[in-house]
């Protein structure tokens with residue numbers, strides 16, 4: 001559905017040193033250097049996937065999304081949306097895409113939300129009956145009624161985001177590109193947006209590529225995560241796979257029905273961090289040993305009553321990979 005092949009984007013930026021004269025010299029000589037914002041990225045996203053696209057500030061996330069949506073032209077490489085290039089077949093591709101840039105609203109600031117929807121419906125040439133039907137579905141999903149007649153500038157951030165999501169969905173696109181849709185929202189509004197995104201993906205089958213700095217968004221929504229760092233793809237896979245790759249320890253707390261017995265010839269593979277009477281905490285590195293293998297060994301030591309597993313904190317995992 002989304003195919004990205006060796007995508008690269010370079011920007012030409014003026015060369016200038018730190019000093020005032022360096023800057024003037026750069027202006028006079030017109031010297032430029034190439035800055036590779038995105039460098040040789042390839043991936044594929046299938047229909048119905050919910051993929052997180054994460055990376056530190058300046059990693060190249062927005063630049064990628066702008067190329068996927070046809071706003072920016074790649075310096076080299078290709079993007080195909082259902083087999084078509086967003087640059088060459090802009091009209092057809094744009095109909096399949098909904099885009100939300102959390103930092104910038106696509107709604108008209110001084111107009112009531114409804115008027116923005118009318119303008120967008122006209123731009124996309126949406127049939128009036130279809131528009132009414134979609135709007136009534138979206139109203140239910142996003143509870144638009146409470147603010148649809150209010151000018152955008154008077155909306156709370158959460159309401160504005162719901163308005164923006166509705167605007168992105170008005171032409172019923174199959175794919176949503178969401179660039180920081182929860183930025184600046186309080187916990188309650190974040191929760192509401194997350195549950196909405198979940199239902200857009202699960203119930204309506206939308207394919208979603210989500211960019212965010214909020215690791216809870218990623219953990220709660222995405223099965224797959226792609227990490228971009230300095231313009232290059234550093235990881236593409238599951239969240240658990242990322243944890244394993246980084247190799248931070250997993251903690252397993254086990255309670256036994258009676259005092260456990262550790263055989264004297266036990267050779268390890270994991271570490272016992274704490275033990276007392278009928279409970280113990282072990283630490284294993286999933287890179288070296290699977291949690292199931294740890295438990296298989298431990299069940300020989302006594303009757304297990306309860307197991308509690310603590311995965312390494314995802315924030316910490318991301319901190320390591322950046």
Ligand SMILES: Nc1ncnc2c1ncn2[C@@H]1O[C@H](COP(=O)(O)OP(=O)(O)OP(=O)(O)O)[C@@H](O)[C@H]1O
Pocket residue numbers: 011012013035036037055056057058059060061062063064
């Ligand atoms: N129009 C431009 N001209 C020159 N450099 C640019 C331009 N747009 C982006 N860049 C540079 O390209 C790099 C990638 O920027 P991009 O906005 O894609 O990062 P990002 O991962 O979205 O960051 P953030 O999380 O801070 O939004 C940065 O170094 C940025 O300064």
